[in-house]
Amino acid sequence: xSAIPIGxxxxxxxxxxxxxxxxxxxxxxxxxxxxxxIVDSIKLGALEEEARAIIxxxxxxxxxxxxxxxxxxxxRQRILKDISHLDFKHYSQVIDKGKILTGSGLQYRRSFVxxxxxxxxxxxxxxxxxxHVFADQxxxxxxxxxxxxxxLRKLQRGLFENHTxxxxxxxxxxxxxxADVIAGSILRCYSxxxxxxxxxxxxxxxxxxxxxxxxxxxxxxxxxxxxxxxFDFLIRRHAVLQTERFIEKNSSSNDPNxxxxxxxxxxxxxxxxxxxxxxxxTTETLRRHLKELGFPLSIRSVRSKVISSLRREGVxxxxxxxxxxxxxxxxxxxxxxxxxxxxxxPYIKCLSVCREHFLLATEANLDIVGSDEFPELHKIVIGAS
Numbered sequence: 001x002s003a004i005p006i007g008x009x010x011x012x013x014x015x016x017x018x019x020x021x022x023x024x025x026x027x028x029x030x031x032x033x034x035x036x037x038i039v040d041s042i043k044l045g046a047l048e049e050e051a052r053a054i055i056x057x058x059x060x061x062x063x064x065x066x067x068x069x070x071x072x073x074x075x076r077q078r079i080l081k082d083i084s085h086l087d088f089k090h091y092s093q094v095i096d097k098g099k100i101l102t103g104s105g106l107q108y109r110r111s112f113v114x115x116x117x118x119x120x121x122x123x124x125x126x127x128x129x130x131x132h133v134f135a136d137q138x139x140x141x142x143x144x145x146x147x148x149x150x151x152l153r154k155l156q157r158g159l160f161e162n163h164t165x166x167x168x169x170x171x172x173x174x175x176x177x178x179a180d181v182i183a184g185s186i187l188r189c190y191s192x193x194x195x196x197x198x199x200x201x202x203x204x205x206x207x208x209x210x211x212x213x214x215x216x217x218x219x220x221x222x223x224x225x226x227x228x229x230x231f232d233f234l235i236r237r238h239a240v241l242q243t244e245r246f247i248e249k250n251s252s253s254n255d256p257n258x259x260x261x262x263x264x265x266x267x268x269x270x271x272x273x274x275x276x277x278x279x280x281x282t283t284e285t286l287r288r289h290l291k292e293l294g295f296p297l298s299i300r301s302v303r304s305k306v307i308s309s310l311r312r313e314g315v316x317x318x319x320x321x322x323x324x325x326x327x328x329x330x331x332x333x334x335x336x337x338x339x340x341x342x343x344x345x346p347y348i349k350c351l352s353v354c355r356e357h358f359l360l361a362t363e364a365n366l367d368i369v370g371s372d373e374f375p376e377l378h379k380i381v382i383g384a385s
Contacts, residue, residue, distance in 0.1 A: 008041035009128050012175035013120070013135040016066060016183035019112040021097050031190045032095040032112075034120050035183035037175050038207070039088045041132065047086055051174035054082045063170060064177040066184020073194055076185060081201040083178055089292065090182055090202070093120050093210045094190055100213065119212070121165075123251075126259070127293055130162040136176050137167045196274070207292060208270045232329040236277070239316040239327045243269050246315050257305055260295040264306040265315055272326040280323035283307075352381050 013036045017029035039047050055064040058079055062068070069076045095116055124131060170176040182202065186209065188194040199206075222230060243265050250258050267289050271281050287302045297305065307324060311317055318327040318336040327333050355369050371378040 008130040008132065010039050010041050010044050010175075011124060011131055011133045012037040012039075012173060012179050013133060014170065014176050014179035014183050015136070016180070016187040017097075019116075021100060021112070023097050029187065029191065030096070030098050031187055032097060032116060033092060033183045033187045033190070034095075034116060035090055035092040035179045035186065036120060036124060037088050037090050037179045037182070038124075039175065041130075043087055047088065048174050050086055051083075051178055054079070054086075055174055055177060057082070064174075064181055066181045066188075069181065069184070071193065073198060076181075076194070077198055077201060079181060080185060080198070083181070084201045084205055086178070086205075088175070088178070089205055089207045090179070091120075091124065091207045091210075092183065092186055093212060094186060095212050096190075116212075123210075125163055131164070133163070133165045134168040134173055134176060135165070136170050136180070203275075207289070208266055209274050210266070210270070211273055228330055235330060235333060236326070236328050240269065240272070243315050243326060246310065246313055256295070257309070260290055260297065261306050261309050261313070263290055263293050263295060264302075265310055268317065268324070268326050272328070277326070277328045280320060280325045282323040286324070348380060351377075355381060 013034065015032065015034050017032040019032060020028050022028055023030045058064060058075075059068065064079070066076075069079065093116065121133070124133075168176065170180060185194070185198060189196050189199060222233060225233075247262055247265050247269070250262050253259055253262070264286060267286060268281060271279070283299055283302055286306070287297060287299055290297055290302065290306070307317060316327055317324050318332040319325075319339050320335045321339070325332065327336070351369065355367065358366050358368055369378050369381050
């Protein structure tokens with residue numbers, strides 16, 4: 001299985017918000033968003049022309065910028081809907097600055113920019129064999145030059161040697177403007193200015209929206225809640241933490257199977273946080289997502305090499321007839337147990353009957369579930385007898 005898509009990709013990156021951690025000051029955003037618009041290099045020319053046509057439609061004398069759209073949600077959704085017809089995907093990161101310790105090294109602008117951007121590019125550089133990155137210009141020319149050298153020096157190893165990184169003007173590159181409006185729209189949602197539904201038009205263009213640092217707020221008066229509600233909170237907190245630990249531990253792996261599991265865990269976490277924590281993800285949806293990231297797995301392989309492997313690694317994945325998800329509540333886990341019970345118990349009972357039949361027929365000389373060959377299964381079948 002190849003973990004890396006063949007072919008060249010162009011990436012156009014822009015940001016929204018600011019890297020200042022002093023969010024108590026008026027005008028300082030509580031979040032910082034990075035958006036990477038990813039396109040197939042072969043399709044770049046045609047896509048840029050289509051993007052220019054959309055930009056001209058709304059801003060015939062200027063650039064497409066989220067700040068120009070402002071609070072006009074109707075116009076924003078109309079623009080996002082038009083953008084969604086372009087053949088691109090986006091990978092975005094949302095940094096909650098309020099959860100970063102002000103005494104950490106990230107309080108300094110350059111350190112913050114380096115850390116957040118490196119996290120974004122490291123994931124991108126590991127996903128594709130050849131990337132040509134065009135990032136919107138910011139800061140001084142000396143800092144931009146130093147930062148691009150830093151990124152390529154830190155991240156180019158072995159398979160990553162074909163990547164390039166260039167700071168570019170959004171006026172020249174229309175897809176940087178597309179990244180701008182997506183990043184700005186995400187920032188407005190996370191800042192509470194717009195509802196998350198405003199991002200619905202570009203749902204199919206979204207690979208993932210990563211959130212950092214991870215956080216699950218504790219309900220006010222947790223101790224006063226009914227026991228079942230307390231369990232609900234503990235389940236979702238533990239399930240999310242286990243998923244995050246797996247991702248953090250394995251993101252640097254060079255094993256394509258492990259990287260597929262990381263990608264699957266990331267998607268389930270993204271769906272839980274940003275789409276609908278009550279909604280199940282079908283295996284086919286997860287398969288398509290993994291394929292887009294360069295993991296061309298069959299449905300069967302997704303179940304065995306990704307979902308089952310994640311469960312064995314301690315990632316809690318609930319399932320039902322509707323699909324899989326990170327558990328939100330006791331009810332999710334009970335549905336999972338019911339699902340296992342309905343599938344596994346009949347198999348065990350049938351196997352037990354078959355075993356007993358041939359034990360009798362062979363006067364106990366043939367045990368088809370022998371303790372030496374199948375020690376774990378033997379214990380279960382004996383217990384079911």
